[in-house]
Amino acid sequence: MSSQTQSWGTRVGLILAMAGNAVGLGNFLRFPVQAVNNGGGTFIIPYLVCFFIMGIPLLWIEWATGRFGGKNGHHCTPFIMDEMGRKRFWKYIGVFGIFTNIAVAAYYCYIESWTLSYVIHSLGQTFTGMDRLEIAAFFSQYTSLSESTFGLPLEPVLLYILCLVINIYILSKGLEGGVEKVAKIGMPLLILFGIFLAIKGLTLGDSGSPEGCTDCNAFSGLNFLWEPNFTSLWDPKVWLAAAGQIFFTLSVGMGTIHCYAAYVRSKDDIALNAMAAGWMNGFVEVVLGASIVIPIAVGYLGLDWVKENASFSMAFQTMPYLFGKWGSALATAAGFMWFGLLFFAGITSSLAMGTPWMGFMQDEYGYSTKKAAWTFGLVTLIMGLPTVIFFQQGVFDQYDYWAGTVGLVIFALAETILFSWIFDIHNGWQEIKEGADIRLPKIYKPIIRYVTPSILAIIFVLSLVSPKDNDWKKAFNEKWEFDAGSILGQIGNVDIAYNRSPVASELQADNNGTVSFQEGKLLIQDENGTSLSTYELSGSQTAMVNEGDSVKAGQSIASGRFINPIFYRYLARFMLLGLFVYLGILVRKAHYNKKGDTA
């Protein structure tokens, strides 16, 4: 089936697919943690303000850009932007719209495979009888590839490939027969599972409180999440966190919305569709996402524990233990629902990530749907295997940072400038209004032209140069040191002080301390015997220090051949750069093919 014959079957199917694209693991795991860390109940105010002045404009821009491209036979950003910008470089900016999707799908499918694995383990009652530490250790063992929980060798790799094959199979069935069908089944199930777990979270109270725990009460969790702290509204960090959350939760700046919208008919509504999909994402996040993890975790583990440990991995390291408290049958059902919910949230997003590549290869290289789906799987597998095999060495995090964070901001900023300044806001506004089933507030015209690009530019500049520990006052008054999370800090690897060569003949100590040897590992400990850093020596690597020696950071402590952690950072960046260049070459070749055809 060629891309020309593909289209959405129903309007509801399109909206569910768009909402499924936006609803991801972040709705259940990232939002509550962000709210907890940024003013509790008051976080919703900057969250909604950012949704109105950045989220809605970006949704309309991307839907309108996509439908505009579809009218001209383009279903992917490089040639849509080329058409709008009329300058040759825009098609290379448009490469981000394929690049980000493949790079994110590469590691996102790995998270998806965890959820699939945990669904199977929940049904098989693997977690029954395990304590909290054992369940947390299970996750670390799983991702280290060191142990197989099913008795299969390299189980995470196999499950990752299985997940990719499921995605490829669905994608190869086309838009209506594959993606839309899954969204129509997956999204209602996700909401159903979410409602069940949210009701448990909202009604748990102190019924799960273990003996001796004074702050184990789900209501304390809800109170912590929703208690307004209005002074936090004056903190720019809170506004930045809200803008970031809106940005990531809506899946804008990726190129997927453009691609889905490119299959909408030219006279059909996009304004109301965008609102319905965007608000559905908000509902899943604010109503369901906020009512599950935090209250249930506080109900059993207490507020102090959650304050210290609230993170993304709580979903895997903690939730099975908490479900275990509900009795065997309910624990199995809750585990199945929770990880099933995360799986559906994941797969509806990863399917969306496959469509820009498919649209591009079908439009420009005449690929069939099947061929396009399988080649997507192949490129994603090549990109994804390093994230699976070297997960604990940080390749996954590098992909997430460069493609899943920086790439989105750059692309969103570029597309907003293109839409409102080069394509021109008057044309853009007409494009959004075309066929609209709702009346558009005129205020959005200046918002799209001035406010949204300004916010995006601020976010970009702040993430480019943000100072250490986000202490701007100190940075302006004293020395400006880049934070490890800033773009320039990442490029300079400022968080790595020693062992900065990818491959070295000597290993340097990362901390001051005393040497100790335990189970063949070299440890640097502080005066209390706490381990500051651990090094595993193997093969020809030999220690240059003895038990009890005092060492200084930077001092050589072992000789041999060492591959340092920085090596894996460079590997990840090389892979990402290679992908971008490869896609750029494909776009360039397609451009000259087109020119040849018209000559």
Added chain:
Amino acid sequence: MSQSAIIMMISTQVFVTAVTAYFFWKVLKKPASGNE
């Protein structure tokens, strides 16, 4: 839970649910605006 937390939670969740339902109701009123 404190009264202010309860008010914040309920008002936010009711608002978000109501707006979502409103847009879905508008879509369902005109389901043929898609490609049917």
